[in-house]
Amino acid sequence: MILGVDPGLTRCGVGVIEAGASRRLSFIHVDVVRSDPxxxxxxxxxxxxxGLAEKIERFAPDTVSIERVFAQENHNTVLxxxxxAGMAMLAAAQRGIPVALHTPTEVKLAITGNGRAEKIQIERMVARILNLNVLPKPADAADALAQAICHALRPAGALAGGEREQHLTTAQRQWAEAAQTSKRRHSVDRGM
Amino acid sequence: MILGVDPGLTRCGVGVIEAGASRRLSFIHVDVVRSDPxxxxxxxxxxxxxGLAEKIERFAPDTVSIERVFAQENHNTVLxxxxxAGMAMLAAAQRGIPVALHTPTEVKLAITGNGRAEKIQIERMVARILNLNVLPKPADAADALAQAICHALRPAGALAGGEREQHLTTAQRQWAEAAQTSKRRHSVDRGM
Structure with missing residues (x-):
């Protein structure tokens, strides 16, 4: 089971999916954890x-996948x-659950094959992949499900690099390249 | 008792002081909590x-005072x-301990009367105020003690604003102005 998190201080999306045999994905839960501004x-x-610790306790996921935050983004909200995101990492680490981080570009590529896909395209693909009759709402909830799906669908060679990437499809190769780019950016961040 | 925190992911300074009668301040503890990069x-x-939760449990301070972080600072380390800083806030909030946030400028003004004081000036004043025979080292430890001292010495009218500020000394007035400025900047951040 994968628990995806779209981090935010006012609204924090949480989406839980089950990855079955042959990458068949099932919807389990979606919600938004809020705080009073x-x-x-x-x-x-x-x-x-x-709110996040309660979800992690309840679903006991194998991985908590969280949107990677960059300092380049909107200054007023990024901290x-x-x-x-730090609260989600702590809640997972305290329970010994591995944490994965995927950028918005990786998520868009994994779900639509287009790293610049529009929000509505993501929502439609999330609904299709999870066999939902309605689009997941609000946006934070859809993004959290998309984050979990991205982690489930990540190509095997994406983060390892090297020979295995020869066998990737075009979409998977783009995904792997985006992941490598974000790894390099992250290496810079690691100085923090 | 006041527990000051100089937040950092690699090194997080912690300084504990006791504020006695007539603002007499005593040194209690100083340390650096680390994480492996x-x-x-x-x-x-x-x-x-x-590390922070252990300190807060051990000293049970009346207030946890943390350096306020701004997005404008160094991009590579600010997140x-x-x-x-979020870990410190959470550890305090979980124990019902009030959190205060003071900017580096407020700390420098409160301790030296100069919002642009050099590190060595801060260290010397921290040692003098707390009757230490040696300068507090490393820098993170000195900054954490300075943060706690800043909270202890804050002028009564500094955050309330209004009439009471008429009776402040010049240094206190500068301090109050810096606090007001940071409050305004913080109001913008509150949208996050």
């Missing part, structure tokens, strides 16, 4: 942490987003 | 959280710093 930063982080 | 981000945050 009128309360102090520490109480908001506590609310996000408690809160990074802190919310 | 070779491990994954989630395990690093877990190490920082565990890890923000996440480490």
């Amino acid at each position: 009128q309360t102090s930063q520490d109480l908001r982080l506590l609310a996000i942490y408690n 809160g987003t990074a802190q919310a | 070779q491990t994954s981000q989630d395990l690093r945050l877990l190490a920082i959280y565990n 890890g710093t923000a996440q480490a």
